Amino acid sequence: MTGQKIDGVLVANSVKDRTRAAVAELKKEGIEPCLATVLVGDDPASASYVSSKQRDCSEVGIATKDHRLPKDFSQKELEALIGLLNDDSSVHGILVQLPLPEQIDEFSTISKISPLKDVDGLTPYNMGLLASGRALLKPCTPSGIMELLDFYKIDVSGKHVVIINRSNLVGKPLYYLLLEKNATVTTCHSKTRDLGSFCRTADVVITAVGNRAKFTLSGDMIKEGAIVIDVGTSRLEGRLAGDADYEAIIKKASYATPVPGGVGPMTRAMLLKNTVTAASISKGIGKYS
Numbered sequence: 001m002t003g004q005k006i007d008g009v010l011v012a013n014s015v016k017d018r019t020r021a022a023v024a025e026l027k028k029e030g031i032e033p034c035l036a037t038v039l040v041g042d043d044p045a046s047a048s049y050v051s052s053k054q055r056d057c058s059e060v061g062i063a064t065k066d067h068r069l070p071k072d073f074s075q076k077e078l079e080a081l082i083g084l085l086n087d088d089s090s091v092h093g094i095l096v097q098l099p100l101p102e103q104i105d106e107f108s109t110i111s112k113i114s115p116l117k118d119v120d121g122l123t124p125y126n127m128g129l130l131a132s133g134r135a136l137l138k139p140c141t142p143s144g145i146m147e148l149l150d151f152y153k154i155d156v157s158g159k160h161v162v163i164i165n166r167s168n169l170v171g172k173p174l175y176y177l178l179l180e181k182n183a184t185v186t187t188c189h190s191k192t193r194d195l196g197s198f199c200r201t202a203d204v205v206i207t208a209v210g211n212r213a214k215f216t217l218s219g220d221m222i223k224e225g226a227i228v229i230d231v232g233t234s235r236l237e238g239r240l241a242g243d244a245d246y247e248a249i250i251k252k253a254s255y256a257t258p259v260p261g262g263v264g265p266m267t268r269a270m271l272l273k274n275t276v277t278a279a280s281i282s283k284g285i286g287k288y289s
């Protein structure tokens with residue numbers, strides 16, 4: 001069997017088209033959606049991600065405010081900036097790029113973002129809503145994966161989904177989103193014993209390890225006809241690589257995402273969608289439970 005490639009660029013473009021149309025509608029009502037990005041420090045990868053997010057915003061007509069702060073910026077200063085952005089009615093979404101330098105407490109920082117402007121869906125309030133099946137602003141990578149499954153009409157109801165990741169950004173929110181769709185979900189992580197035995201029973205494997213030197217999802221780790229969603233990104237022999245050995249996986253899977261061109265573009269597109277949702281919420285257009 002040779003599986004079908006899940007084309008993240010194609011699906012991301014359809015999300016972006018819908019977002020562009022929604023931005024145009026909001027502008028007709030006098031609302032100009034605006035995303036504020038906050039980057040602390042000078043990590044080149046993070047700086048490049050933030051620049052890409054800003055470029056994406058301008059492509060669909062979303063305004064941006066760019067805050068680049070020195071790596072020794074204090075917790076107090078960062079929380080003060082977040083307070084100002086929370087109170088700034090021209091800002092609809094706030095994205096604090098992660099990871100943060102070690103002097104900054106990530107949880108405390110994220111907790112200061114207004115849940116109404118939390119376009120990453122990571123505040124405790126929005127995580128609580130997500131666990132209750134009521135969130136409007138959901139973390140971008142997990143909601144992007146759900147959008148991919150939806151686009152390819154992959155119904156996870158009753159299927160066994162194995163997630164290899166337990167982070168707040170990916171594994172935990174995905175667990176709730178998949179449960180909501182009636183999947184049977186198993187969360188695996190670095191301490192899981194005999195990971196292969198879990199993966200081989202899975203109808204869907206979602207892998208987000210991101211360290212190809214230490215972990216590869218190989219063809220012998222999946223069952224025939226499985227669906228593989230690859231969130232991992234790392235450098236392998238100078239090239240961007242996912243967790244999965246895509247060439248081997250696609251020969252056995254029914255569907256698989258490549259890296260690049262799979263989940264990555266979806267994460268970026270869902271941030272745009274969330275910013276429009278936040279702009280709608282701020283004007284009382286969207287319902288906020």
Ligand code: GUN
Nearest residue numbers: 095096097098099120140
């Ligand atoms: N760093 C890596 N992925 C993300 C993300 O989705 N949001 C934020 N804020 N930081 C990240």
